[in-house]
Amino acid sequence: MFHLIKRDLILQKKQLLIFLPFILLFIIMDAHPVLTFLVASFFIPFNTYAYDEKAETNILLNSLPYTRREIIASRYLGAVVYMIISVGLTSAVLLSLGKLFTMMDIALGSGLFLLFSAFTFPLFYILKPGYITTAVIVVFIILSGIGPPIVALLAEHFSVITDFVMNLSIPILYTGSAVLIMLIYLMSWGLSTVIYQRKVF
Template identity: 65%
Template sequence: MFNLVRRDVILQKRQLLIFIPFIMFFVIMESHPALTFLVASIFIPFNAFAYDEKAETNILLNSLPYTRKEIIASRYIGAIIYMVLAIGVASVALFVSNTSYTITDIAIGLFLLFSAFTFPLFYIFKPGYIFYVVLVSFLLLAGIGPSVVIFLAENLTAMTDFINSLSIPVIYTGAAVVVMFFYVASWRITTTIYQRKTF
């Protein structure tokens, strides 16, 4: 199964040449570190989906000695592996540019949530369109997401006060549990969709 994870990197070796310049662009433009980490994390997994859409790779994958569960597992496990590697590269880029960031800026939860909601879409909708839908959705979320969070924090004062009354470890633990729940649920949903799909 890990050969499938490695396959994504091998197939994208040309795109990976622009990975560091791509990250450096966000660093030079002084984007928020959380956005830089998030963009770095989605680069490889979503490029893999885009490549598979163009090449109709699922027909080939299903002819290999892997079960459909293993194919989907390689996507979800691979996304976590690439996220960790991307965080390392982005951290070095921010360090070299003397840009300060905190542990909360690493945005692991944001990446896993975004992946949880978008990965199933690649197996629900027809190839050729979903990558662009996901790209536009990501840009919209990045643009309006912070404003929505601020608006909700100002208007849902009871919830804001409750969250503020919790300790930092409790907040992080609760957030981690919620994020992992959505990621695992997404994994199971995508597996079910993929097992029923015909190629």
């Protein structure tokens, strides 16, 4: 399974050359660190899906000595590995440029990436290939733009929930959020595994 994760990096050698310039663009544009970490985490896993969608790699993967469960596990574990690497590289670039960020920025960016991945990864196994990657990227851009105003609006109109959340201690809030995100991610992993095992190529 480690070889499947490594395969994604090998296939994306050329795309990885634009990773740092891509991140530098966000930093130069003075984007919020949370958005920068989110986009950096997004880069490798979704490029992999885009490549596989065009090349119909699933036929090749299923001819290799890996179970379908292992193929899906490599995608979900790989996304976490790439996220950690991307966060590390982005942090190094931000520090070298003297840009301030906090552990909260990293946590929010990583958490949002895992949530977005949890909701979109199964789509690559449910929908027919062709335009899934484009649709996912468009939705990502739209949500990046309208997400914060929507959250602010909901917080204003659902004050009971907002007050409850605000009254929680910081450790409980962080722990609860992390557990919830991981549960959603694991549920998505399970759903993708079930769909992929039943899929005919």
